[in-house]
Amino acid sequence: MTIKLPDSPITDSEDAAARATPPPHGPTRSRCGRRSSGPFRMLGVPLTWIWACFNVFLLLWVILTAFRNGSEIFTDPFQLPRSLDPKNFTDAWNSSDLGSGFMNSVVIVAAAATTVIALSAPAAYVLSRGQRRSSELITMAFVAGMGIPMQAVIIPVFVWMQNISTYMYDTFGWWDERISLYLIYVASSLPFTVYLLTGFFRSLPRELEEAAALDGCSSFRTFRVVMLPLARPGIVTATILLVISLWNETLLALVLITETDKYTLPQALLGLYGTMQYTSNWGGLFAGIVIVVLPIIAVYIWLGRRIVEGLTLGAGK
């Protein structure tokens, strides 16, 4: 069954922005009044608002509790914090591994995200422009990687990284498991990033490359001077999605990193959770949650639209 309609206002364009903008409300507005009388809407809209409010409430609850005194949290759950003394934050930052965890996470995530983009952007460019069968095959190989769970990769990776570190210790007297983690982050992030960027490069007009070639630009220069700047929105989106997913990644860190001073942030939070059950300094734990969550919330408030567009772009094709 194929319905073909002429002149649809939004054709199947590659432009994510066009998809993300809602259809014009103008002509339908007038009928809203009648529509809202249905029981489905009468019940559904408030329920959706309650859901959204619950999300906000949970976030506020965590932030407020982070300013409270540890033991009160369970004896008097409804009390608001008495002061905005950041003692819990400084304690959590200094006495547990959260401070070093934060730095570790920042460095590993930044290094891995940069490397992934540096590897993926050129690959995605030639794959999207590829005129050979091999480029289709390679694209497929990357896409297939999105369906392979880390659990099917992790055991050999764990043993290899153990071997590498033993070898490096024996030969050079030095190795850092954070490097192992960085390597695996890069490899495991490639499929999605290549896929996302290939889609993005494909949407860029080919005429520009032809024009650049006519002007005597080499292909490499065309890529660097013409295509890369054009692809910047796509690259920014890919970077944000990478940073968010790597910031939250915990399984690989748990498997590969054993020394507490090398823990990533979520790992350090888990460690803090473990000790809190004995010390019951719950305020410190809540401060820890805030430290993990706040950077991502900030990024979301700052670049939320980009994140939403990137996700629909990545999944919509």
Place this chain on the structure above:
Amino acid sequence: MSVHTALTRRRQRPNHRDDGALGRQQRRIFLPFVAPALLVYLALFIAPATVSVYVSFQRWRGAGDRMEPAGLDNYRRLLHDDVFQTAFANTLKIVFLCGIGIFVLAFAITVLLRHTRGRKTLRTLLFFPHIISPIAIGVALGLLLAPDGFVNASLRAVGLDALATNWLSPDNIFRTIMIGIVWVTTGFYVILLMAGVDRIPPYFYEDSELAGANEFQKFWYVTLPLTWDVVSVAAVLWVINSIKIFEFIYAFTGTGDAPPVSSRTLTIQQFLVSTGGRNPSYELGYACAMGVVMVVLIVLLVALLRRAMRRDAIQF
């Protein structure tokens, strides 16, 4: 559109020596541009995945231990391992029960929000738990739902003592986890479906309204058929992502030394038989067999889903 088709056709032409300087140039940069990414991907992702399949037929405790061929022993053991079977069933419960819950809710919300004021705000607020560290959410929910936590205290305060239960007891924990997963994930699928629904030209709805269609009929005859391709992609994504869920459950079950069997999924169980837990047991061959089972499960479910959801594309 016609330019696009022309380009696609040109891209697919098999042999072409006549595409001029541009084509020659691009062939020259093909290898140096693709090779680094491809090599890293093959060496650090595909190679270990392949080795995993081999190790799943071995008995092995890791570096320093000699591998012994075990034939199908690891897989046979899976069939008789009660804990594994609970984990397998739990993973399937997440895929299907949570999946149905998420898609029903996401569709309901998408349809509801089509003309609601503040739809973007709502969408933003529903979505944000999805990008927050699942460890942080798991820990926060664990404290919220603790026996004397905020939720139970609130229920008691308003006189609903009967509803205040131990949400995290071994009997209840998996149900709580499933609700948590639906809560965290629905916003993401709202965004995907909404992007699909927004592409539907409004005159379809106007037309069906003139014909006297009610909300459900509009959903069934307009929204669903016209977003079918988005729904099928979203469903595939859900299958892949739901089988991988690890952090959320791990944080929920405390520090993960010995989470109750009733809360374990394939990911948790594999972690516990390999490097996780207080005293890791390093049964690497057995863990690899679990990894292989997960891949097979994903491939199988995705293939079934694609077949079940195959329809002719509707162009509009």
